[in-house]
Amino acid sequence: MKRTLFEIVADDDRFRWRLVADGNEVAQSPETYRSPKRVRRAISALRHAEVVDTTADEFRTIALPVTEFDLVDGVDPLIVGERLTRRKRRQRTGVQAQSAARAAALKVRAADHVAIAEDLKTVARVKDAVAGALREEAALHAVRGVALADDADARAASEKSAIAAELEADAATKRAAADVLEEFAESEAVTAAQADDEAGGGTSRP
Structure with missing residues (x-):
């Protein structure tokens, strides 16, 4: 579970508090105090305030009820534990964001x-x-070759027929490849629609 700590730190001859989430400072007191006791008093006042949680996906204020605070032995900070409902909501938001990104990539x-x-x-x-x-x-050359007994026309008919056969075979290969790509596209569109559903982006399909 993620923990947020209020730490008391020295600032020259004075003191201030800072708010640390998972080792990263996310906030600090706008002013310094003459003693740790005054800092603790300022921290206690935050029990009834709201703190901006900058570690969330979106900046938002969160209530910090007294029941969420605990004293730490041997240290001066107060600890506020993350509520289970907030953690689940953030995890769900992360999964939805991943699904939305996956859906967008599949659509492309x-x-x-x-x-x-x-x-x-x-x-x-x-x-x-x-x-x-x-x-x-080729058909014209063949007819002329037979009618005129011309070997040149016969050869031309044979060569053009062979080239035509190669072109037709290549065209058939490209049509088959196109069919495969269209099947891929259809499958990706279906998967993208499912990812959209997981992300809460709707159920429309192409």
């Missing part, structure tokens, strides 16, 4: 995958179009 990745998939599909469509044009040219 999903959007990137969708964009890449669209690019791959565009390239595949272009390759299919070029392959289609080559096949038409």
